[in-house]
Amino acid sequence: MKPFDYTAATSLDDAIRSGARPATRFIVGGTTIVDLMKLEVETPEHLVDLNPLGDSDRTLSSVTDLPGGGLRIGALARMSDVAWDARVKDGYPMLSQSLLLAASGQLRNMASMGGNLLQRTRCPYFRDTATPCNKRAPGSGCSALHGYNRSHAILGTSDHCIATHPSDLAVALAALGATIRVRGAGAERSIPATELHVLPGAHPEHETVLKPGDVITAIDIPALSFAKRSLYLKVRDRASYAFALASAAVAVDVANGRIRAARVALGGVGTKPWRSTAAERALVGKAVNATTFRTAANAAVAGAVPRKDNAFKIELAKRTLVRALTEVTA
Ligand SMILES: Cc1cc2nc3c(=O)[nH]c(=O)nc-3n(C[C@H](O)[C@H](O)[C@H](O)COP(=O)(O)OP(=O)(O)OC[C@H]3O[C@@H](n4cnc5c(N)ncnc54)[C@H](O)[C@@H]3O)c2cc1C
Numbered sequence: 001m002k003p004f005d006y007t008a009a010t011s012l013d014d015a016i017r018s019g020a021r022p023a024t025r026f027i028v029g030g031t032t033i034v035d036l037m038k039l040e041v042e043t044p045e046h047l048v049d050l051n052p053l054g055d056s057d058r059t060l061s062s063v064t065d066l067p068g069g070g071l072r073i074g075a076l077a078r079m080s081d082v083a084w085d086a087r088v089k090d091g092y093p094m095l096s097q098s099l100l101l102a103a104s105g106q107l108r109n110m111a112s113m114g115g116n117l118l119q120r121t122r123c124p125y126f127r128d129t130a131t132p133c134n135k136r137a138p139g140s141g142c143s144a145l146h147g148y149n150r151s152h153a154i155l156g157t158s159d160h161c162i163a164t165h166p167s168d169l170a171v172a173l174a175a176l177g178a179t180i181r182v183r184g185a186g187a188e189r190s191i192p193a194t195e196l197h198v199l200p201g202a203h204p205e206h207e208t209v210l211k212p213g214d215v216i217t218a219i220d221i222p223a224l225s226f227a228k229r230s231l232y233l234k235v236r237d238r239a240s241y242a243f244a245l246a247s248a249a250v251a252v253d254v255a256n257g258r259i260r261a262a263r264v265a266l267g268g269v270g271t272k273p274w275r276s277t278a279a280e281r282a283l284v285g286k287a288v289n290a291t292t293f294r295t296a297a298n299a300a301v302a303g304a305v306p307r308k309d310n311a312f313k314i315e316l317a318k319r320t321l322v323r324a325l326t327e328v329t330a
């Protein structure tokens with residue numbers, strides 16, 4: 001690990017100021033940043049610890065009710081605390097499930113909500129400094145394009161990067177229409193969860209719309225009555241402690257055997273959390289049956305670009321979505 005200095009943030013303004021310096025990273029649970037520093041994939045000179053901010057302002061580290069319905073989840077809240085919060089479990093099952101199906105119990109006790117959204121890809125070439133990787137070393141090339149790419153993305157890829165976004169939580173937030181609250185040099189702003197991450201294009205080193213020094217303060221979950229009928233289904237190589245090969249976050253409003261409203265997002269297949277409004281349109285107004293679900297699944301993966309080892313993900317993503325819709329409407 002390269003040498004670095006560590007400071008604890010004394011206020012939000014102090015964190016924003018310190019975070020805007022070059023070669024600076026925030027740390028909360030450390031479950032992403034410390035790993036990457038050990039691998040020398042990330043080599044910050046300054047680490048700024050955001051945890052003390054949660055002691056002085058509890059809304060940064062807890063779940064609170066929003067006036068008019070919905071929840072505000074502090075960015076420093078731990079994944080396990082949020083997953084077991086009764087309001088999250090009962091009102092937004094997909095959100096709780098996306099957290100509980102991620103990582104391990106120990107990691108979830110350490111890992112924060114904001115850190116989860118900003119975790120880096122698990123592409124093995126990104127984590128191996130001996131191989132070219134445009135995301136880690138811009139312009140060096142993409143080892144995955146013609147390398148071993150079984151775990152890589154089929155949606156939103158470019159000729160410069162095909163890495164999947166690894167967060168389960170971000171997929172549920174995309175489906176729920178959540179917004180991410182951010183404080184930076186200017187006033188606090190809200191970013192739709194679907195717009196926090198950007199497609200790789202020619203610059204996969206740019207992963208989000210955040211600017212240096214920006215602190216995620218909270219995640220707002222809107223009131224959505226039919227989110228009670230929601231599900232996060234994750235398909236992976238082993239039953240726990242593995243990232244998604246494909247996942248689906250679904251919420252469905254059903255009346256008299258027909259779908260009145262639907263939310264659909266896919267994980268494990270996109271370069272960013274993948275909300276599919278095309279699949280939602282294919283569901284609304286239709287009867288609850290296998291044909292409807294299959295049509296929506298076809299719409300969800302339209303335009304997918306498979307590579308040498310990951311063509312199976314097209315059918316896997318479709319089956320994952322069909323199964324999620326079948327289970328949630330049963
Ligand atoms: C073995 C293993 C398995 C895992 N499996 C899964 C899985 O199946 N699914 C899944 O979704 N995740 C998984 N994860 C990822 C894990 O959930 C994340 O590492 C964790 O959520 C990151 O949170 P943290 O608080 O530890 O972040 P840190 O490591 O402290 O920070 C991560 C990054 O986010 C930035 N950051 C953190 N908080 C803020 C903030 N509030 N504002 C601005 N920037 C911020 C930091 O600067 C840093 O760059 C796994 C991790 C490991 C190690």
Ligand code: SF4
Binds near residue numbers: 134142
């Ligand atoms: S897929 Fe992206 S992260 Fe992986 S090697 Fe290529 S550029 Fe790097």
